Amino acid sequence: MKKTDLPEIAGGGLIARRSFLASGLLFATAAPALARTVDPGNATIVDGRPDWMTQPGGDGVAYGLPSPHEAHVVRHAIPYMDESVGFAPWHTPIAAQQGIITPNGLHFAVHHNGLPDIDPEVHELIIHGLVDRPLRFTMDELLRYPIVSSIRFLECAGNTAANALSFTPLNFSVDVISGQVSGAEWAGVRVADLLNESGVKPGGKWVIAEGADAGSLTRSLPLSKLMDDAIIALYQNGERLRPAQGYPVRLFVPGWEGNTNIKWLHRLELTDVPAFTRDESGLYSEPRSDGTIEHFTFPMGVKSVITHPSGLQTLPEKKGFYEISGLAWSGHGRIARVDISADEGKTWARADLDQTPMDKALVRFSLPWRWDGKPTTLLSRATDEIGNIQPTRKEWKSHYAAHAHNHYNAIQSWRIKKDGEVENVYG
Amino acid sequence: MKKTDLPEIAGGGLIARRSFLASGLLFATAAPALARTVDPGNATIVDGRPDWMTQPGGDGVAYGLPSPHEAHVVRHAIPYMDESVGFAPWHTPIAAQQGIITPNGLHFAVHHNGLPDIDPEVHELIIHGLVDRPLRFTMDELLRYPIVSSIRFLECAGNTAANALSFTPLNFSVDVISGQVSGAEWAGVRVADLLNESGVKPGGKWVIAEGADAGSLTRSLPLSKLMDDAIIALYQNGERLRPAQGYPVRLFVPGWEGNTNIKWLHRLELTDVPAFTRDESGLYSEPRSDGTIEHFTFPMGVKSVITHPSGLQTLPEKKGFYEISGLAWSGHGRIARVDISADEGKTWARADLDQTPMDKALVRFSLPWRWDGKPTTLLSRATDEIGNIQPTRKEWKSHYAAHAHNHYNAIQSWRIKKDGEVENVYG
Numbered sequence: 011m012k013k014t015d016l017p018e019i020a021g022g023g024l025i026a027r028r029s030f031l032a033s034g035l036l037f038a039t040a041a042p043a044l045a046r047t048v049d050p051g052n053a054t055i056v057d058g059r060p061d062w063m064t065q066p067g068g069d070g071v072a073y074g075l076p077s078p079h080e081a082h083v084v085r086h087a088i089p090y091m092d093e094s095v096g097f098a099p100w101h102t103p104i105a106a107q108q109g110i111i112t113p114n115g116l117h118f119a120v121h122h123n124g125l126p127d128i129d130p131e132v133h134e135l136i137i138h139g140l141v142d143r144p145l146r147f148t149m150d151e152l153l154r155y156p157i158v159s160s161i162r163f164l165e166c167a168g169n170t171a172a173n174a175l176s177f178t179p180l181n182f183s184v185d186v187i188s189g190q191v192s193g194a195e196w197a198g199v200r201v202a203d204l205l206n207e208s209g210v211k212p213g214g215k216w217v218i219a220e221g222a223d224a225g226s227l228t229r230s231l232p233l234s235k236l237m238d239d240a241i242i243a244l245y246q247n248g249e250r251l252r253p254a255q256g257y258p259v260r261l262f263v264p265g266w267e268g269n270t271n272i273k274w275l276h277r278l279e280l281t282d283v284p285a286f287t288r289d290e291s292g293l294y295s296e297p298r299s300d301g302t303i304e305h306f307t308f309p310m311g312v313k314s315v316i317t318h319p320s321g322l323q324t325l326p327e328k329k330g331f332y333e334i335s336g337l338a339w340s341g342h343g344r345i346a347r348v349d350i351s352a353d354e355g356k357t358w359a360r361a362d363l364d365q366t367p368m369d370k371a372l373v374r375f376s377l378p379w380r381w382d383g384k385p386t387t388l389l390s391r392a393t394d395e396i397g398n399i400q401p402t403r404k405e406w407k408s409h410y411a412a413h414a415h416n417h418y419n420a421i422q423s424w425r426i427k428k429d430g431e432v433e434n435v436y437g
Numbered sequence: 438m439k440k441t442d443l444p445e446i447a448g449g450g451l452i453a454r455r456s457f458l459a460s461g462l463l464f465a466t467a468a469p470a471l472a473r474t475v476d477p478g479n480a481t482i483v484d485g486r487p488d489w490m491t492q493p494g495g496d497g498v499a500y501g502l503p504s505p506h507e508a509h510v511v512r513h514a515i516p517y518m519d520e521s522v523g524f525a526p527w528h529t530p531i532a533a534q535q536g537i538i539t540p541n542g543l544h545f546a547v548h549h550n551g552l553p554d555i556d557p558e559v560h561e562l563i564i565h566g567l568v569d570r571p572l573r574f575t576m577d578e579l580l581r582y583p584i585v586s587s588i589r590f591l592e593c594a595g596n597t598a599a600n601a602l603s604f605t606p607l608n609f610s611v612d613v614i615s616g617q618v619s620g621a622e623w624a625g626v627r628v629a630d631l632l633n634e635s636g637v638k639p640g641g642k643w644v645i646a647e648g649a650d651a652g653s654l655t656r657s658l659p660l661s662k663l664m665d666d667a668i669i670a671l672y673q674n675g676e677r678l679r680p681a682q683g684y685p686v687r688l689f690v691p692g693w694e695g696n697t698n699i700k701w702l703h704r705l706e707l708t709d710v711p712a713f714t715r716d717e718s719g720l721y722s723e724p725r726s727d728g729t730i731e732h733f734t735f736p737m738g739v740k741s742v743i744t745h746p747s748g749l750q751t752l753p754e755k756k757g758f759y760e761i762s763g764l765a766w767s768g769h770g771r772i773a774r775v776d777i778s779a780d781e782g783k784t785w786a787r788a789d790l791d792q793t794p795m796d797k798a799l800v801r802f803s804l805p806w807r808w809d810g811k812p813t814t815l816l817s818r819a820t821d822e823i824g825n826i827q828p829t830r831k832e833w834k835s836h837y838a839a840h841a842h843n844h845y846n847a848i849q850s851w852r853i854k855k856d857g858e859v860e861n862v863y864g
């Protein structure tokens with residue numbers, strides 16, 4: 011069957027992986043005639059070879075870094091944030107990522123008062139308040155407890171705020187719009203193990219977690235979640251936390267909004283009621299369209315975003331084959347499915363999920379697409395294992411006040427223009 | 438129940454996780470009286486706080502690095518390798534690792550002729566030989582194919598050669614003895630997808646893979662494995678390959694000895710028979726005790742090693758509780774179980790496995806241990822899903838010639854001396 015005749019599984023050119031792969035040459039070009047079979051001594055042809063095939067290479071290094079040819083792949087400080095807000099969000103370049111793990115050097119980070127340089131020999135974690143025994147832990151003591159690890163996503167409550175706030179869609183990259191989400195393997199001590207040691211008095215229902223930076227970000231969290239799957243995180247992707255991720259120790263609360271994962275964690279205080287700290291009464295509460303305020307809205311909603319192709323990219327050729335690929339996640343559990351539309355939402359096809367979806371972790375989804383060269387809009391819509399479905403922007407906006415900007419998880423629409431340029435639009 | 442009375446599940450002080458965690462205070466110390474509940478404005482107590490709690494922190498960076506306090510956690514160039522061999526192995530500091538992902542900067546690496554600096558705009562991958570259509574791919578073309586990702590281990594065929602070769606056990610760290618193994622998420626294009634495009638002529642049974650460094654490491658691999666689960670790897674842990682891992686492209690052959698995962702991959706040649714290259718006829722073949730040679734011994738055997746406690750460490754206190762923890766893997770599939778002995782192999786207890794074991798990936802195992810302060814030996818023994826069991830050193834040595842040093846997967850014995858020092862011994 012000719013490539014142009016492959017059957018669609020949904021409108022706009024979405025096709026099944028099997029027929030895509032069976033459709034003959036895609037992107038390769040014919041190689042020059044190479045009749046030579048390998049010489050067992052493998053040292054024959056030298057003429058015409060580049061320097062790196064003929065001269066010994068350079069020295070190794072004790073701690074490796076990316077290739078200088080990839081120096082453009084860095085975190086982005088977002089351009090539209092008002093400096094006076096007093097914190098700097100660094101976004102992961104998710105358009106340059108594949109798989110579900112973000113390298114530590116590119117993990118998104120939001121600092122409310124800069125990066126503290128904490129001496130791990132001095133820093134302590136204290137557990138106090140409504141406990142039977144107030145306890146304190148040096149870092150060396152914490153490291154002696156059983157360490158557990160899980161691959162999880164982490165997302166800032168304010169991720170994709172640009173789409174929530176701006177009345178007209180801003181022509182930014184996916185990194186800038188939605189790069190406050192990353193994936194990593196987090197390892198540390200179960201909070202439950204430490205609270206079982208301190209004991210919790212009958213009235214203890216909330217835990218107030220405070221960071222040791224000068225911003226001392228402070229959040230109140232229900233005890234039940236901390237006893238369920240929260241950890242005192244000491245490691246990220248196999249090495250101790252980076253400074254921007256809370257070195258030497260942070261709270262990690264799987265699936266919950268980023269700011270509750272208190273960095274540079276200093277103390278956990280057991281109380282009977284939440285503290286209504288500045289951070290939770292102000293920035294991290296959400297005004298609704300009915301005039302009320304949502305407090306303590308912890309889990310991040312089911313969400314997906316296509317990263318290839320995405321904003322500010324240009325499709326290299328017309329009427330060509332492309333692999334649509336992106337990331338999905340849910341703070342409520344595993345992703346069950348992701349659907350893609352290539353015809354502005356009229357029809358949808360179920361995307362392939364790469365690897366088995368893990369609990370509260372990123373999932374990579376993909377589907378082959380044959381672009382016919384006409385303008386269209388690409389959308390993705392995730393569903394999680396408990397049945398939450400990603401809303402449209404209109405649905406999301408109807409629930410929240412006009413100036414609400416946290417927990418924005420609406421479907422992302424990417425407009426494919428006639429010239430192949432990709433642009434952020436509202437569906 | 439008192440901590441000292443906890444029942445053993447095997448000799449030498451191995452105890453069940455549940456009784457360990459229920460045994461009261463382990464490593465915490467009493468906290469000073471802290472009656473204060475949190476101030477919602479969280480800006481109350483300043484006196485006595487360290488600088489980092491009272492002064493704004495430093496700037497973020499576009500590409501993050503580890504804390505300066507962790508500057509000692511680096512790859513080790515192994516001290517016993519003869520410089521004249523012409524390559525430098527860099528070992529992962531596995532004793533400093535938790536979880537199953539190795540950060541890219543610490544992934545082990547062996548270079549046979551230094552680190553080439555390859556221009557990704559010039560480099561091409563060529564598929565030729567017994568194919569219907571010889572093909573070539575620029576890196577940009579490869580990046581347009583469907584990308585798949587999996588978390589896998591990678592191990593050098595020569596990992597733990599020190600224990601294979603030395604008649605007396607060398608007193609090294611686990612990093613130096615067994616640090617040529619790492620775990621990462623590898624992403625790239627299925628080799629099968631590209632070979633389906635080139636077509637394979639009926640006689641094509643082997644694939645000769647050659648690297649583009651001046652060492653041009655070359656291996657012959659059976660077509661069946663490449664069609665099964667091998668990928669043309671472009672990404673590692675979410676970013677493009679590091680130079681030491683083959684930037685811009687390497688072959689990744691899950692579970693097979695490290696050197697077959699050809700770095701800086703330049704060409705794949707389909708042939709009817711293996712090429713018996715220098716690399717596979719010499720260094721990467723194994724002399725047996727019966728005088729014959731094993732060629733093409735690709736999968737890495739089932740293996741485990743305790744990383745905490747391990748060689749050159751010292752247990753901080755006598756008669757104390759410790760978490761035994763380590764890594765296990767098998768080139769044949771998933772790890773089914775890991776058993777630990779704390780009494781020199783007389784009795785064994787099944788270790789806890791952290792996370793669900795993945796195919797050809799590292800698994801973290803652990804078990805609580807109450808050391809009674811007497812000298813003893815700790816051992817771990819892994820079993821994979823098809824029933825392979827890690828051999829004893831004696832069993833391993835009986836199969837191979839005295840100077841064999843590849844594919845050493847025997848049980849590692851760590852001697853715990855009276856003063857708490859940990860030493861490499863042969864069990």
